[in-house]
Amino acid sequence: MAKYSRLHGSVGLISLANPPVNALSSVVRHAISEKVAKAFRDPEVTCVVICGENGVFCGGADIREFASTMRGPPLVPMIDAIEEGEKPVVAAIEGVAFGGGLELALGCHYRIAHYKARVGLPEVTLGLLPAAGGTQRLPRLTGVAPALQLITTGRHVAAPEALKLGIVDQVTEQNTVEVAVQFAKSVVGQALHNRRLSLRQLSCPPDGLFEETMAQIKQRARGAVAPIACVQAVKAAATLPFKAGMDKERDLMATLFNSGQAKALQYSFFAQRSVAKWNLPNGAHSGISKARAVHRAAVIGLGTMGRGIVVSLVRAGISVIAMETNEKQLHTGKKMVIAILEKDAQKHNAAPRADLVHFTERLSDLSNVDLVIEAVYEDMVLKKDIFKQLSMICKPDAFLCTNTSALNVDELAAVTGRPEMVVGMHFFAPAHVMKLLEVVYGQHSSPEAVATAMQLGKRLGKVSVAVGNCPGFVGNRMMKLYVEQAHFLLEEGATPEQVDEALEEFGFAMGIFKVSDLSGLDVGWRVRKEAGLTGAGVDWKEPPRRRQGRRYSPLADLLCEKGHLGQKTSRGWYLYEKPGGRDPKPDQGLHSFLVEYRSKYGLKARRIDKDEVLERCLFSLINEGFCILDDGIASGPEDVDVIYVHGYGWPRHRGGPMFYADMVGLSKVLERLEFYHQAHPDVPYLKPSPLLRKLVRNGSPPIREWREFLKRPHSHL
Numbered sequence: 001m002a003k004y005s006r007l008h009g010s011v012g013l014i015s016l017a018n019p020p021v022n023a024l025s026s027v028v029r030h031a032i033s034e035k036v037a038k039a040f041r042d043p044e045v046t047c048v049v050i051c052g053e054n055g056v057f058c059g060g061a062d063i064r065e066f067a068s069t070m071r072g073p074p075l076v077p078m079i080d081a082i083e084e085g086e087k088p089v090v091a092a093i094e095g096v097a098f099g100g101g102l103e104l105a106l107g108c109h110y111r112i113a114h115y116k117a118r119v120g121l122p123e124v125t126l127g128l129l130p131a132a133g134g135t136q137r138l139p140r141l142t143g144v145a146p147a148l149q150l151i152t153t154g155r156h157v158a159a160p161e162a163l164k165l166g167i168v169d170q171v172t173e174q175n176t177v178e179v180a181v182q183f184a185k186s187v188v189g190q191a192l193h194n195r196r197l198s199l200r201q202l203s204c205p206p207d208g209l210f211e212e213t214m215a216q217i218k219q220r221a222r223g224a225v226a227p228i229a230c231v232q233a234v235k236a237a238a239t240l241p242f243k244a245g246m247d248k249e250r251d252l253m254a255t256l257f258n259s260g261q262a263k264a265l266q267y268s269f270f271a272q273r274s275v276a277k278w279n280l281p282n283g284a285h286s287g288i289s290k291a292r293a294v295h296r297a298a299v300i301g302l303g304t305m306g307r308g309i310v311v312s313l314v315r316a317g318i319s320v321i322a323m324e325t326n327e328k329q330l331h332t333g334k335k336m337v338i339a340i341l342e343k344d345a346q347k348h349n350a351a352p353r354a355d356l357v358h359f360t361e362r363l364s365d366l367s368n369v370d371l372v373i374e375a376v377y378e379d380m381v382l383k384k385d386i387f388k389q390l391s392m393i394c395k396p397d398a399f400l401c402t403n404t405s406a407l408n409v410d411e412l413a414a415v416t417g418r419p420e421m422v423v424g425m426h427f428f429a430p431a432h433v434m435k436l437l438e439v440v441y442g443q444h445s446s447p448e449a450v451a452t453a454m455q456l457g458k459r460l461g462k463v464s465v466a467v468g469n470c471p472g473f474v475g476n477r478m479m480k481l482y483v484e485q486a487h488f489l490l491e492e493g494a495t496p497e498q499v500d501e502a503l504e505e506f507g508f509a510m511g512i513f514k515v516s517d518l519s520g521l522d523v524g525w526r527v528r529k530e531a532g533l534t535g536a537g538v539d540w541k542e543p544p545r546r547r548q549g550r551r552y553s554p555l556a557d558l559l560c561e562k563g564h565l566g567q568k569t570s571r572g573w574y575l576y577e578k579p580g581g582r583d584p585k586p587d588q589g590l591h592s593f594l595v596e597y598r599s600k601y602g603l604k605a606r607r608i609d610k611d612e613v614l615e616r617c618l619f620s621l622i623n624e625g626f627c628i629l630d631d632g633i634a635s636g637p638e639d640v641d642v643i644y645v646h647g648y649g650w651p652r653h654r655g656g657p658m659f660y661a662d663m664v665g666l667s668k669v670l671e672r673l674e675f676y677h678q679a680h681p682d683v684p685y686l687k688p689s690p691l692l693r694k695l696v697r698n699g700s701p702p703i704r705e706w707r708e709f710l711k712r713p714h715s716h717l
């Protein structure tokens with residue numbers, strides 16, 4: 001709703017009141033229209049201020065309403081009526097003015113913002129465009145180029161930048177509403193004509209601006225349609241009269257509104273918020289579990305992962321002891337951490353925060369920290385040794401975390417005298433860039449330990465998801481099968497280029513073979529050795545393309561043995577111009593190697609189409625997602641989807657693997673998995689998961705109802 005009061009006798013104050021973000025629900029829109037009309041009618045009122053309660057102007061249209069038929073007064077005529085009014089209307093912006101909230105403010109004649117406020121049009125991130133006049137009014141206010149950038153990216157700007165761009169008229173450090181009220185009184189009687197953005201003339205945009213932006217978007221957005229519609233709408237603002245531009249905006253919105261991409265992106269928005277409300281199989285959940293404050297942390301290991309974690313902690317203002325026993329690695333790690341922090345400082349025009357890090361070779365220096373993150377390489381024996389020592393050295397209430405990407409957290413907890421204080425904190429490389437954090441709870445992890453790791457993740461700016469303990473947790477457990485299928489496809493006749501092309505067309509920024517070259521083929525090699533799939537632990541009595549009783553492709557192992565480890569060695573699945581090169585070229589040598597390999601094992605190459613690539617790679621990953629849900633390793637499909645979107649490059653506009661399965665249709669996924677399982681009986685994970693079958697038996701309910709079909713473990717609390 002919205003509240004109305006009269007201040008100083010002549011100022012009508014309208015306060016949006018719909019916590020937590022004053023979203024423009026139908027009730028709020030109705031109330032605003034009513035209160036504005038009342039203020040305009042009241043002869044005592046000479047000016048109007050619109051603000052939001054609880055320090056937030058408005059988070060935009062109510063996204064939840066988009067899923068059902070839109071009711072209540074539409075935004076466009078409501079905003080038009082404000083703009084056309086004969087009394088000056090001032091928006092007092094605190095907190096945020098996003099989406100419809102900013103469009104409402106653009107309909108006002110003046111905008112005053114608190115210096116901490118942020119404004120933006122993030123609709124594109126929801127698969128939409130700012131269809132309440134935003135694409136037409138913003139370019140008339142800022143000029144076409146800045147508006148185009150803001151609208152096509154959804155970037156928010158802080159009040160000082162908004163002032164420079166002309167989006168707001170004044171920025172204040174004082175009480176924004178009071179300043180706006182005084183301001184409104186001061187402009188009473190001034191002409192409003194040139195304050196009405198719909199009446200402003202647009203100056204010509206720079207030549208080629210739209211074409212260039214379109215080309216960048218096609219490169220960056222990989223199949224996302226909303227940014228393209230945003231360009232078309234802003235182009236209409238630049239080329240058509242206001243009214244015709246508004247018609248174009250409305251038509252473009254109509255094509256986006258019911259699209260699968262909009263549904264996927266809006267699902268992603270809520271999924272990202274739902275994972276913060278975690279719950280564990282023992283009944284503990286975020287609502288009742290208190291996190292402990294982390295003032296001093298330690299990171300063990302200054303390889304790529306460790307360095308990134310140190311930088312993330314320092315950026316959050318946490319003091320860190322960075323420990324590394326290898327002198328050379330300590331030196332290199334220190335140099336790189338400091339370099340990143342100095343670059344940060346330059347960017348923000350601030351002093352570097354390197355004083356927050358203390359580098360050491362001694363584990364004994366960690367006696368006083370609140371939380372340790374071990375980030376040494378994936379060797380269980382080494383990790384166990386470290387955890388044993390930590391258990392003796394660290395203060396009794398220090399949390400002990402491991403950054404393992406696949407190893408058993410319970411096994412590590414068992415060597416400490418405090419298994420309840422042990423959790424996994426699985427960061428993704430590079431840890432100071434990637435948004436995802438899997439927080440892995442073991443059998444004995446206390447709710448406090450999980451809450452602390454989740455809270456720390458939030459403080460580091462990560463999207464944290466609590467997951468159970470199993471080999472590979474959620475992300476890597478699913479990934480393993482996806483990678484295996486890609487290797488099988490090469491055995492059967494595909495090339496890395498064909499597989500990658502299909503995946504990139506689907507929307508991944510990089511195909512799986514390019515990713516493998518980038519991260520280094522030796523990463524997976526080490527994991528496979530640890531799992532006894534290659535190297536010393538192999539049972540050589542099995543045929544060469546079988547391991548542990550099922551189909552296995554040794555292709556990647558063979559490349560590693562040849563020293564073809566990817567970009568760093570200039571050869572992997574592709575060819576690079578030099579070691580460390582980044583531009584993948586098809587490798588004729590690799591193609592010949594595949595031909596020889598197939599001939600050696602009597603494999604007949606066949607033509608593999610894009611649908612098969614996608615189905616084999618993605619449906620096997622999705623099937624494992626269902627197994628993970630059935631096992632209670634993830635508490636809902638949103639957890640799996642958030643992990644894939646934020647950690648594995650799954651295209652956001654496709655929602656995530658589980659959402660995609662829902663979109664494709666669960667019976668189709670089941671039918672194709674049955675088909676492929678029959679064709680490849682030696683690949684057990686192609687057998688459809690019992691949960692998938694159960695959902696199909698129950699009429700394929702929509703994803704929001706899947707949780708009802710998951711086993712509910714008993715609470716042990």
Ligand SMILES: CC(C)(COP(=O)(O)OP(=O)(O)OC[C@H]1O[C@@H](n2cnc3c(N)ncnc32)[C@H](O)[C@@H]1OP(=O)(O)O)[C@@H](O)C(=O)NCCC(=O)NCCSC(=O)/C=C/CCCCCCCCCCCCC(=O)O
Nearest residue numbers: 021023059060061062063098099100122131132254257273
């Ligand atoms: C920055 C935030 C606002 C706040 O962040 P933070 O403080 O961290 O809090 P959160 O955890 O994110 O959020 C708190 C809770 O609030 C919920 N929330 C947040 N924003 C919204 C919202 N806009 N709507 C509903 N709910 C919201 C959030 O989910 C949390 O609740 P819970 O914990 O999950 O229960 C941050 O939240 C943020 O960034 N929010 C989103 C901002 C945003 O994207 N805004 C843009 C929204 S879209 C918009 O405004 C569009 C405007 C134009 C509309 C025009 C409509 C015309 C329709 C015409 C259709 C024509 C086609 C018809 C075709 C046909 O069918 O024929």
